[in-house]
Structure formats: C-alpha cells, structure tokens
Amino acid sequence: MPRTTPASVALAATAALLLGACSATTEPTAATGPVPGPTATVAPARVTHTLPDDPALMVLPATGAESRWTQGLDVLGQQVTRSVAADCAREAGTGLPPEPPLAFISYAELPDLAYLGRHGFGHGTEVPVPAASATPVRTGSDAEIRRCRARGEAAGEKVREAYLPLQRLWFGELSASRRDPAAVRALRTLSGCLTDKGYRVRDEEAFFALVDRTMMNASTADYARQDRALGSAYATCMRPVEAVREPLRRTLRRQFLDRHAQEVRKLRAALVPTVRDAERTYGARLMFPTP
Template sequence: MTAAALFAAACSAAPAPQPDPPAAAHVSAARLSAALPDDPVRMVLPATGAETRWTQGLDVFVRQQARTAAKRCARAQGAALPEQAPLTFIRYYELPDLAFVARHGLSGTAEVPDATPGPATDASATATAAPAVVRRCLAEGTAAAAELRDRFAALQGQWFDTLVSLRRDPSVVRALRTLPGCLAGHGIRVRDENGFFALADTREQTTAPDRLPAVERALGSAYATCMRPVEAVREPARLRLRARFLTDHATEVRTLRATLVPSLHRAEEKNGVRLVFPAP
C-alpha cells in the first residue's frame, strides 16, 4: 500500500528524485488493543491522531461483519466466495497519528486478525459460488455492515466535512508553511504535504525490498517531526470544533452514546468477530 493511500491523501505529481534519508533504527511491530474509549464519541468523531486508532478499528470491524455474514451465507450453500484482498487499518490524512508514524513509519500498522478462522466453506464445497449466490451473499454482508454503520455513518460524515474547514484556517495555513523548510532539514525537498506523499510513494515503488522498511521509517520520522508544529495548532482547533459539533448535534450524540457500544458487543457475539484497534 502506498503512503498516499495509507493517509487517504490526494498527491500531486512526484517531484524530482531526492537522496534517500539515513536508515532508521529498527522498531517493534505495532500491536493490537481491545480497549474501548471512555466515550464512544472519540471512536466515531476523532479529533486527535491517537483517537483515530479507534476509528480505524471500528471501520475494519464493520467490514469484517460484512465478510463474515457473506461467508456464512456461502457456506450454507456449500460454496466459496471469490478471494478478497486482506483488510487493513487505514489512517487519516486530516488527522495524522504522529506518535504512531514516528514509531512505525508511513506504512507500518498493526495486522488485522483473521475474522473468520478455519475453512471458508463446509467440506462439501467444491467450487466458487455461482454468480447469483455471490450476489445474494454479498448483499447479506452489506446488510450486516449497514446494520452497524447506519448507527454512526451520517454523523461521522458530517464531522469529517466539518474538519475540512480547518484547511482554510489562517493559523493552520501559517503552520503548514513551515513544513517544506523543516523537511529540507531532513534532506527531503518538497513544496508541501502532498509533495511529501508523492515523494514517499516514489521511494516506496523504487527502493529495494530489503531497504524499504528503513526508508519508510526514516520518512515517517521526518514527517512526524515536521508536522508536530502543525498539529500543535490543528489539534486544539479540532477539539474546539468537536465541542461545538457535539452541542449542535446533541440528540444524535446522545443516541450514539447509548446505542453504539452495545450494538458492537452484540455483533461480536453474533459473528465471533473481535473488535480490536491498532496500538503503538
């Protein structure tokens, strides 16, 4: 997965190649945590990079529910669904988790556990399901995911739309102007954040596999260092925005706090899928 995809970032054209940064020291792999936030608002409406770990886990959990329900449907037909790419935790461009990036690099994250261990079908399954069965079972999966996602998706979408307004905030704009100079001090010459991700993608695609982890960690360390002044401005601004957002959407937030976690526990019990989150 590219750095741009990992951060859900829109990248500009790649700049001219730059010298590779020095190799970073080895760091341990990211872990998983099952600890829920003290307030589900932090899982659905994150305002800090650290809070997005809960958001990532929630997103993956919903997608696991879809896959589990679809596989159960196919198993009942004695058939197998087509192979799908493994699920991954995806970080957020608007809310960079700098502590995580500094430790694990741009692409490093915890591994999503297999939600459906064991065979995908029963012993009588001999072939991939027929197209009609695939469509029906995928629809069952979509319905299972929607049962959870519909509890928070509309409110979460409004929150992420609200966050976009910070791109035009004068204090944020001023803070972002410091980024190119800081990155240049690390041997990374780009015009802006999008240019950085374009460069990171280029290096990911052209670096020898044995050197790639060190290069990615070094890029992640530089990014985390240079984005800290930006986040020092954005994070308090996001927290203020969220306080207003919670007031403006008090009824929806009250429902979210009362219903989301019980619904997640019911889904865990029904499908045998554990809700987990990436952890440093």
C-alpha cells in the same frame, strides 16, 4: 500506515504482519509525543481492545491518536460484512474469491504522528483473523458471489447505521481546521523542515507523492528502512503543525457536540450495545491499532 481521506474508508493490504496483542496505553499528543529515529529498532504494531471512556470519540475523532478508535470501528463493519458473506457462501457449499487481509487505514486529515513516526506509511497493522474453515469444493458462480456479498454489505451497513450519519456530518466539518490562518502559517514550515531532512518538496501533497514513488520502487530489503525514514521525517516536521491544529479541532468538536447534543446522546447510548451485539452475532471483535 496507509492513508485515506475522512470521506472514504479504503481497504489496503499491508506488508507487516501483526505480532501479539497488548493492553491499552495512554498516547501522547502529536505536539508532545516522542518520535523514534528512522534507524531505531521498533517493535511491531499491535492492537488493543480497550474502549475509550466516551464512546463518541470512536465516531468523532479530533486527533491522530483518537482516529485509531475510528479505524477500529471501520474494521468492525468490514469484519461483519465478510463474515456474513462467507457464511452465505458456506451455506451454499461454495466459497468466495480471496480478498486482501483487513487492515486499519489511517486518515490523512488526522495524521497519527506517533504511529507514522514508528512504523512509516506502508506498514499498517493487519487485523488478526480466526482460523480458516475447511476449503470449499468450488468457488461460487458470479451470481452466487454477488448474492452473498450483497448480503454481507447489508449486514455491515446495519452496524454502521448506528453512527455513520453523525460521523459524516463531523468529517464534513473537520477540514475547517486546515483553513484557520494559524494552521495555514504552521503548514508553511513543513516544506523547509522536510528539505532539511533530505526531502526537497514544495508542500505536503508533493511529499505524499514522493512517499508513493519511493515505496513503489524500494527493494524488499530496503523497504522498511526507507518507510521508517519517511515516516519519521514527516512526524517530526508535522508536530508543530499538529500542535496548532489539534486545539482547533477540539474546539470544533466541542461546538459540534453542542449543536448535535440530542444525536450525540443517542449515539452514546446505542454505540457500545451495537458493537457488542455485532461481536456476539457475527463473531467479530472490535480492536484498535496502537504503536
């Protein structure tokens, strides 16, 4: 799955097309979840539409598995943005330039080891899209495109304003778990574990650089195998690290919820109605990736 930092949400085209839908499943934690081997036959990643019991978890994730809800919320805003921009262009009898398909983007600060271990780094879950309408007569002018995209961005921001201020505060505190002495000690084991699996790197950053180089140079025929091998190695070696970090992040979140109790109450009351209103108004659909 493509990676991003908590401070930004990037859009990426991915290689694997989504096949089918599924019901929600209970995900294991990073510390206990199984990691399939790199040569195992793996079913394609899927999506679920089931909301968490506490809607605040979509905004304030503390684990990789919880971050799937956050990714889905990110994508909902992007769906709204694109839908409104496309409607604007259609009203003018024009079209917009093609864009990469929407995809769920994972967070580097919250590694989803169950997903990475099954699908690797390069196979994100693409977002199902409705059938395209008739092709317009022409692509809009630069001014028309800017106008419609600005209208779309404004609509997407309207959806995100229900949760983004609080989410930014949380992401700003999330990295504290990395600085905890126990987490620092646990991360020191990563290099040796990856070396034992054939990836001689000095640290996590160097491993990510290796992933990028490997996937850019992999042949089409060998891409999926190498991707799964890298993801499986990383997931296995990061499990002891996440076994330390996850409890730290959960503690940080409990403290955050206490400090921001009033804002969280408002979030819990407003988030799901905001989502449902966006779905009705713009034809979007909230969905989440699942391994």
